[in-house]
Amino acid sequence: MSLDQPKSPFIKLRGQLNPLRQRLQSDPYCRLQSYQEVKLAAELGFCLDVNRATVDDWLRLPGLSIHQARSLVSLSHAGVAFHCLEDVAAALGMPPAALTPLLPVLDFRYYDPAEAAGLVPVRVNQATVDDLCQVPRIDPQTARAIIYDRNWRGPFQNAAEFQQRLHVPPDWMAHLIHYLRF
Numbered sequence: 001m002s003l004d005q006p007k008s009p010f011i012k013l014r015g016q017l018n019p020l021r022q023r024l025q026s027d028p029y030c031r032l033q034s035y036q037e038v039k040l041a042a043e044l045g046f047c048l049d050v051n052r053a054t055v056d057d058w059l060r061l062p063g064l065s066i067h068q069a070r071s072l073v074s075l076s077h078a079g080v081a082f083h084c085l086e087d088v089a090a091a092l093g094m095p096p097a098a099l100t101p102l103l104p105v106l107d108f109r110y111y112d113p114a115e116a117a118g119l120v121p122v123r124v125n126q127a128t129v130d131d132l133c134q135v136p137r138i139d140p141q142t143a144r145a146i147i148y149d150r151n152w153r154g155p156f157q158n159a160a161e162f163q164q165r166l167h168v169p170p171d172w173m174a175h176l177i178h179y180l181r182f
Contacts, residue, residue: 029157031060035101038062042104049107050082052121054181061102068092083108121181124162125155135179137172158182 021044023030032038038061048057053076058069072082075091082088085103089096122131124146132143149165156162159182163173 029056029060032062032105034062038102039104047105047107049109050088051076051109051111054123061105063098063102081111083110122179123181125150125182135176137175156182 024041024044024046032041048061050072053073055066055069055073058064058072059066072088072091076082080091082091085099085106085108086096088106089099092099120134122135124132127143127147129140129143129147132138132146133140138146146166150156153165156165159173159177159180162168162180162182163170168176
């Protein structure tokens, strides 16, 4: 089968009938507009790791303000772990019922506090060579290659694109995803 052949009509039709799927695939950072879209996004596999989410990640969810997103990220960076919906609601000073519609996409993962204490994620699309060199296994030559690719081909949309564009081996990427943000 040639790569130039069009997709089957069924696959094209399925994509056309699901505009949210198209939007999520074409723009992984799109903002969800309603709680119905949250539910559909969860069915499509979208999830938000509440203990590692960035301000931009939180802002993808409907109903959250920039101030609330910053507050949650500040608490996470200060070492506060969110274990359940009630923890997030308490941090925002709102009833858990107000956040219940977001629950399908919220992922409450546990991280070892000792490991998380030393973890300061680097934003790949804004990082300098020195910033990238703070990440274990990234030397100055690799950091320069990352920045060169970013400047030449544009910002990295996500970890998968980063791995593909830079031909990062899977075992190395499994290590890097703990230190990089996109």
